[in-house]
Every structure is written in C-alpha cells, then in structure tokens.
Amino acid sequence: MKKQKNSITSTEMKIFPYLLILPNLLIFAIFIAVPAVFGVAYSLTDWGGIGEMSFIGFANYLKLFKDTRFWISIRQTFLYAFIALPLIVAIPLLLATLLVKNIRFRGMFRSIFYWPSMISYIVVGLLFQFIFGDSTGVINYLLTRIGMQEVSWFTDGFNAMAVVILASVWSRSGFYMVTFISGLTSIDDTYYEAADVDGASSFHKFWSITLPLLKPTMFLVMILGFIDLFKQYGLVLTLTNGGPAGATKFAVQYIYEEAFQRFDLGYASALSMVLLVILAALTLIQFKLNKGGAVDE
Amino acid sequence: MKKLLACMLAVCMTLTVLAGCSSPSSSSGAPAVSGAGNSAPATSGTDKEIVMDMIWWTDGNETVVMQELIDEYHELHPNITINLQEIAFSDLDTKLQMAIAGGEAPALSRGTESTVSRMHEAMVDFADYTDVEALKSEYLESVDYLYKSGDTVVAVPTEVTANGLIYNKTAFAAANVEVPSGPDDIWTWDEFREALQTVMEKGGVKYGLVIDNPSHRWSTMLYEFGGSLSNAEGGNLSSEESMNAIRFTKQLFDDKIAVSSIWLSGEDPNNLFRSGQVAAHLSGTWMIQNYDENIKDFEWGVTYMPIGTTRSSVPGGKNITAFKGTGCEQEAVDFILWVTAQEQNEKYCKECLFVSPRKDNAAIEYPVRAEEFAIFADELANTVPEVGVDFSMPGYAAVGFTDLQNLWPEVIAGSLSPEDMAAQVDADTLEFMQENGYVK
Numbered sequence: 012m013k014k015q016k017n018s019i020t021s022t023e024m025k026i027f028p029y030l031l032i033l034p035n036l037l038i039f040a041i042f043i044a045v046p047a048v049f050g051v052a053y054s055l056t057d058w059g060g061i062g063e064m065s066f067i068g069f070a071n072y073l074k075l076f077k078d079t080r081f082w083i084s085i086r087q088t089f090l091y092a093f094i095a096l097p098l099i100v101a102i103p104l105l106l107a108t109l110l111v112k113n114i115r116f117r118g119m120f121r122s123i124f125y126w127p128s129m130i131s132y133i134v135v136g137l138l139f140q141f142i143f144g145d146s147t148g149v150i151n152y153l154l155t156r157i158g159m160q161e162v163s164w165f166t167d168g169f170n171a172m173a174v175v176i177l178a179s180v181w182s183r184s185g186f187y188m189v190t191f192i193s194g195l196t197s198i199d200d201t202y203y204e205a206a207d208v209d210g211a212s213s214f215h216k217f218w219s220i221t222l223p224l225l226k227p228t229m230f231l232v233m234i235l236g237f238i239d240l241f242k243q244y245g246l247v248l249t250l251t252n253g254g255p256a257g258a259t260k261f262a263v264q265y266i267y268e269e270a271f272q273r274f275d276l277g278y279a280s281a282l283s284m285v286l287l288v289i290l291a292a293l294t295l296i297q298f299k300l301n302k303g304g305a306v307d308e
Numbered sequence: 309m310k311k312l313l314a315c316m317l318a319v320c321m322t323l324t325v326l327a328g329c330s331s332p333s334s335s336s337g338a339p340a341v342s343g344a345g346n347s348a349p350a351t352s353g354t355d356k357e358i359v360m361d362m363i364w365w366t367d368g369n370e371t372v373v374m375q376e377l378i379d380e381y382h383e384l385h386p387n388i389t390i391n392l393q394e395i396a397f398s399d400l401d402t403k404l405q406m407a408i409a410g411g412e413a414p415a416l417s418r419g420t421e422s423t424v425s426r427m428h429e430a431m432v433d434f435a436d437y438t439d440v441e442a443l444k445s446e447y448l449e450s451v452d453y454l455y456k457s458g459d460t461v462v463a464v465p466t467e468v469t470a471n472g473l474i475y476n477k478t479a480f481a482a483a484n485v486e487v488p489s490g491p492d493d494i495w496t497w498d499e500f501r502e503a504l505q506t507v508m509e510k511g512g513v514k515y516g517l518v519i520d521n522p523s524h525r526w527s528t529m530l531y532e533f534g535g536s537l538s539n540a541e542g543g544n545l546s547s548e549e550s551m552n553a554i555r556f557t558k559q560l561f562d563d564k565i566a567v568s569s570i571w572l573s574g575e576d577p578n579n580l581f582r583s584g585q586v587a588a589h590l591s592g593t594w595m596i597q598n599y600d601e602n603i604k605d606f607e608w609g610v611t612y613m614p615i616g617t618t619r620s621s622v623p624g625g626k627n628i629t630a631f632k633g634t635g636c637e638q639e640a641v642d643f644i645l646w647v648t649a650q651e652q653n654e655k656y657c658k659e660c661l662f663v664s665p666r667k668d669n670a671a672i673e674y675p676v677r678a679e680e681f682a683i684f685a686d687e688l689a690n691t692v693p694e695v696g697v698d699f700s701m702p703g704y705a706a707v708g709f710t711d712l713q714n715l716w717p718e719v720i721a722g723s724l725s726p727e728d729m730a731a732q733v734d735a736d737t738l739e740f741m742q743e744n745g746y747v748k
Contacts, residue, residue: 061429146580147583254571256723256724272710
C-alpha cells in the first residue's frame with residue numbers, strides 16, 4: 012500500500028519561504044538593487060547623461076568632500092528632518108488617540124485628517140504657496156487689508172523652513188494617524204481593564220500600557236517618516252524652490268540640480284551614494300536604539 | 309498534493325506580481341517605442357504607418373496653432389501621426405535628458421538655444437537628411453545660435469524672441485510718469501529707477517519691477533552696463549562693467565524696488581504682473597500674446613529698456629529638433645522642414661504673435677500689438693556682439709546660467725558678496741573654456 016504524504020518535507024519547508032519572498036525580491040532587484048549598482052558605476056565616471064563617459068576613479072568622491080554647498084544642503088536636511096520628525100510622530104499619535112475612542116462623527120474626522128495625505132507633495136507645495144506667498148499669498152493679503160505689516164514667509168530663511176515643516180506635517184499626519192490607529196486597536200483591552208481595577212489615571216494608562224505596546228508601530232512610523240523627510244523634494248520645489256538662498260534646499264534637490272541643470276550625472280551619482288550611506292547608517296542606528304521595535308518584556 | 313499546491317501558489321504569486329509590473333509598461337510599450345519614433349525603416353516616402361512623439365510646451369496659444377499644423381500635415385501624409393506631448397517648460401531639460409539617456413528619445417521636440425547648447429550631441433545632423441546650405445540661406449544670420457552647434461545644423465528655428473520691458477500703462481499714467489517716446493529718447497537706468505519709485509508712490513502699485521530670472525533675463529542688464537560673462541581670456545563677470553551691473557541690480561533689491569521673492573523662492577513673475585501690483589516686468593516678446601489675452605483690468609504696453617553704457621537686448625528663440633536613434637529621423641526632419649517653411653511659419657508666427665527668423669517672413673502683419681513688436685524689434689537690432697560670444701559656446705549655458713541661477717539668490721539674501729559670486733562664475737567659465745579649447 013502506497014504511503015500518503017500528509018505534510019511537506021523539511022527541505023520543502025526551507026524552500027517555501029524563499030518562493031514567497033521571490034516576487035518582492037525580484038522587484039527590489041530590478042528597481043532598487045540594479046539601478047544602485049549602475050549608480051555606483053556612474054559615480055566613477057564623468058558622464059553628462061548624453062554622449063560618451065570616461066572612467067575617472069574616485070575623483071567625484073574627492074570633489075564632493077570639498078563641495079561646501081552639498082554639505083550645507085545635508086545640514087539643512089538634517090535640521091528639517093529632526094524638527095519635523097517629532098511632530099510627525101506626536102501629532103498623528105495625538106489624533107489617533109482621540110479618534111480611536113467612540114466619539115460622534117469619528118469616521119468623518121478620520122477622513123478629514125487623512126485627506127491631506129492623498130494629495131501629492133507638488134500640489135501641497137502649490138497650495139501653501141497660494142496661502143503663504145510673499146507677494147501673492149492669501150495671508151499677506153489679509154494682513155495688509157487689516158493694516159498690518161506683510162510677513163516675509165519665503166524670503167526669510169527661518170520662516171521659509173517653518174512653512175516647509177508645517178506643510179510636511181500637515182500633509183503626512185493623516186497617513187501616520189491611520190498607522191497609529193491600527194496599532195492602538197491591536198492592544199488588548201484587558202490591559203486597560205486591569206489598570207482600571209488598579210485605579211490608574213488616563214495618563215498612567217497611556218504612559219505604562221499604550222506607549223510600550225505601541226513601540227513597534229512607533230518604530231515603523233519613525234523609520235518611514237525619517238526616510239520620507241530625508242528624501243523631501245517635490246514639496247520644497249513648488250513651495251520655495253530651495254530658497255531663500257538655499258535655506259530650504261535639501262540634499263535631493265541639490266543632487267537633482269547637479270544631474271539635470273549642470274548635466275553632471277556622474278557627480279550626482281556620487282552624491283546619491285553618499286546620501287544612501289547616510290540614510291542606511293541612520294536607519295541602522297534607529298534600529299539599534301529601538302531594538303528593532305521589540306516590545307519590552 | 310500540498311507540495312504541488314504550495315509550488316503553484318508561489319509561482320502564481322510570482323507571475324501575478326511580475327504581470328502587475330509589466331502590464332502598465334507593456335500597455336505603453338508600443339507607444340514607448342513609437343515615442344522613440346517607431347521601428348519603421350528610416351526611409352521617406354513609404355506608406356508605412358509612422359507614429360512620432362513631439363515634446364512641446366506653451367507660453368500662450370502655440371499648442372493650438374501647432375496642433376492645427378500637425379492636423380494639416382496628417383491630411384497630406386495620412387501615414388504620419390504626430391502626438392503632441394505637452395509638458396511644463398521647466399521640465400524640458402529633465403524630460404529630454406532622461407529620455408535620451410534611456411534610449412527613448414522622442415522623435416521631435418521644441419527647444420531653445422539652451423537645448424541646442426546642452427543636447428546637441430543627441431540631435432540629428434540635418435546635413436545627413438537635407439541640403440543645409442539651402443536651409444541656412446533661408447534664415448537670418450543673427451539667429452545661428454538658435455539652430456547650429458558649431459557648424460552643424462541640429463534644429464530649425466521657429467521664432468525669435470527678444471528680452472525687453474513691459475510696463476503697467478495705467479500705473480505710469482496715474483503717477484504721471486512718461487516712458488521714452490522713441491529710440492532717441494531712451495532713459496538711463498538711474499532715471500528708470502526714479503520713475504519706478506514714483507510709480508510705486510503715486511501709481512497705486514506695490515512693487516516696482518519683476519525680473520523673470522537671474523540668468524537669461526538679468527543678463528540683459530549685464531550687457532547694457534557693458535559687461536559680459538566671458539571674453540577671449542576666460543570669465544568676465546569680475547570686470548568693472550559687469551560689477552556695476554551686479555551692484556546696480558542688488559541695490560534695486562535692497563531698496564525693495566525689485567521683487568526678491570521671484571528669485572529667492574520661485575514666485576511667478578507673470579502672475580504678479582498680471583495682478584496689477586507691479587510697475588514693470590523685464591521679460592520678452594513671448595509674453596505679448598499671454599498678456600494680450602489675460603490682462604483685462606489695466607492697460608499695459610512695451611517700452612524701451614534703459615541705457616547703460618550701451619543699449620542691448622538678449623535674443624532668444626525656439627526651434628524644433630529631431631533626435632538620433634529614433635528610427636524615423638528622415639520623417640521627423642521632413643516634418644520639421646514642412647512646418648517651418650514660409651507659409652506654415654507665417655501662420656504660426658502671426659497667430660502666436662511671434663517674430664519670425666525667416667528672411668521671407670520679415671514683414672508679417674500682426675493683427676494686434678504692432679507698436680509693441682516695433683519696440684522689441686528695435687531692442688533686438690541694438691544687441692551687442694558680446695551676447696553672441698557668450699551664447700556661441702555649446703554647453704556653456706549649463707555652466708554660466710546655472711551659476712547665476714544658483715548664486716544670485718545668495719547675493720540678494722546677503723550670504724554671498726557680489727565679488728565672490730563674480731569670482732566663482734569666472735572660475736567656472738575659465739574651467740569650461742579651457743576644457744573645451746576656447747582658451748589655453
């Protein structure tokens with residue numbers, strides 16, 4: 012009598028997970044890894060995007076270390092990301108905490124707060140330009156109508172950065188709010204019931220139950236938010252065009268200008284590699300500090 | 309059985325995801341090839357279906373007029389289909405460069421002298437497809453920069469533009485400030501500045517002047533003060549004449565006569581002028597059609613640029629070009645030659661209110677704004693030779709103009725001195741000229 016196999020073998024068990032991740036692996040390889048390898052190759056050339064390319068070794072990397080404007084753009088990117096990130100975590104968390112409760116019109120409020128995240132960064136930039144524009148903006152128009160002085164929103168470096176951060180937080184909060192709502196609803200109610208029995212206050216419940224159990228979600232939001240902010244481009248392009256005088260010119264815009272205004276794709280590729288290393292290092296640090304988002308025992 | 313199911317599941321997932329990736333590209337795959345012309349042989353006169361993409365942007369009504377011409381061409385050549393792909397002018401260089409680098413260059417594209425300067429290597433050499441001597445004889449010698457890279461013809465010009473001054477007539481009249489009455493009555497830059505201040509005080513406008521950009525448009529002031537970007541030895545922006553232009557311009561911004569947000573944060577100068585809040589706009593001929601159609605709340609006109617040590621405009625223009633490696637270069641060139649021929653070009657320039665670069669279209673009678681065209685023509689006639697020197701170096705636009713575009717905002721913001729900006733541009737100019745054999 013032939014023996015029927017009721018379970019897959021250990022060899023098959025080893026292969027099966029790889030088959031499942033194969034689709035994503037292929038996408039990653041085709042759209043991320045291969046272009047990255049090309050990027051490394053281009054960074055060792057003087058290619059202008061059109062015509063012949065010549066191998067120039069590490070000349071582009073030596074050049075970038077002396078490129079003050081690139082490092083200023085990196086500094087401004089860090090400044091922007093470090094100010095915007097806490098806001099992009101705290102505001103969605105606050106919204107999620109409020110909107111996870113059984114309040115009236117909860118669905119409507121969730122939709123309203125989520126709506127900005129469906130708008131592209133380009134449109135958000137144009138929208139805020141319409142509101143804050145120095146000469147054509149609604150706010151300055153209203154200020155002058157009531158006899159007040161106009162504000163230099165985009166011709167003052169501090170104000171311009173503040174508006175860019177405001178626009179970024181406004182446009183991304185809805186997305187991360189939904190992520191937090193998902194994390195909050197997955198926390199078992201029995202923890203809160205036990206805390207109620209012990210007479211814990213709302214703050215204590217939030218501090219001792221919600222926050223620790225929300226750590227994996229928090230970690231995810233921080234990683235995604237940081238990478239999102241660090242790669243910011245479309246919003247600043249339409250909002251300030253990197254101005255005034257480079258105050259809001261972030262690394263990606265600088266790289267874009269080197270590639271498509273100066274037609275120096277080789278150098279721009281070298282800059283991209285540096286950005287990649289910075290992002291990878293920061294993600295690794297975040298990963299270590301957060302222990303990969305593991306919940307403390 | 310489970311093993312089989314597991315394998316089938318994994319394979320299905322793989323295929324599903326791959327199909328999801330390839331589906332959009334495959335659905336656009338054929339047009340993508342057609343975007344590069346198509347795979348048809350490069351022989352003219354065959355009846356094989358040819359589909360060509362043409363990259364295009366518009367400042368006014370050019371799209372409508374060009375589409376009419378394309379439709380007319382399609383009636384004459386039913387096997388040729390041209391898809392006009394409209395993009396923003398600011399995306400032109402990126403779009404073309406990406407397409408060329410990816411081996412998907414469009415068959416046709418509208419361009420400027422800057423496009424010729426930056427991308428001439430990827431453009432077809434018209435000598436391979438037509439008699440270029442006959443072609444060159446049809447165009448004004450002064451527009452060589454618009455379609456030639458060195459001695460090679462890589463495009464055909466469609467219109468000529470001139471930088472110049474558009475002003476708010478209503479505001480000037482309200483302030484009782486007169487503009488020059490003719491070429492013998494030109495105002496100086498100091499007189500112009502005083503006039504703007506008066507119009508700001510009494511003419512009901514908030515701002516004195518908007519200058520489109522710190523590169524091409526600002527260079528008009530540079531040449532009028534006797535300066536230039538380069539000379540036979542290298543960079544020339546640190547010369548006394550050039551520095552005078554830089555300092556005068558900076559003072560206009562410091563005195564809040566010129567609107568700094570245009571250069572500092574990319575606010576739209578056209579919208580600002582159209583709002584009626586600005587006395588004058590340093591722009592060019594291409595805005596005539598736009599303003600004629602869109603400004604209804606006040607009167608506007610064109611007046612003479614102020615004089616520095618000399619008068620000058622900066623000529624510019626547009627062209628149509630074809631790219632190498634598309635498989636339909638001959639058909640693309642045939643269309644370009646047809647659409648830029650005398651009759652078609654007259655229709656295009658007349659309806660779009662453009663100056664024609666063709667010798668046989670010098671006397672187009674425009675339906676409106678003939679007076680404004682006469683002033684621009686006079687500005688163009690006074691262009692100094694230094695403009696030609698700076699513009700005749702293929703590839704230089706990516707260096708000199710990009711530097712001005714990036715560094716001027718820092719000068720306005722006070723984080724860079726005018727002298728340091730000039731020194732940096734000069735250094736980059738010298739490096740470019742040495743690399744390309746213009747100086748030893």
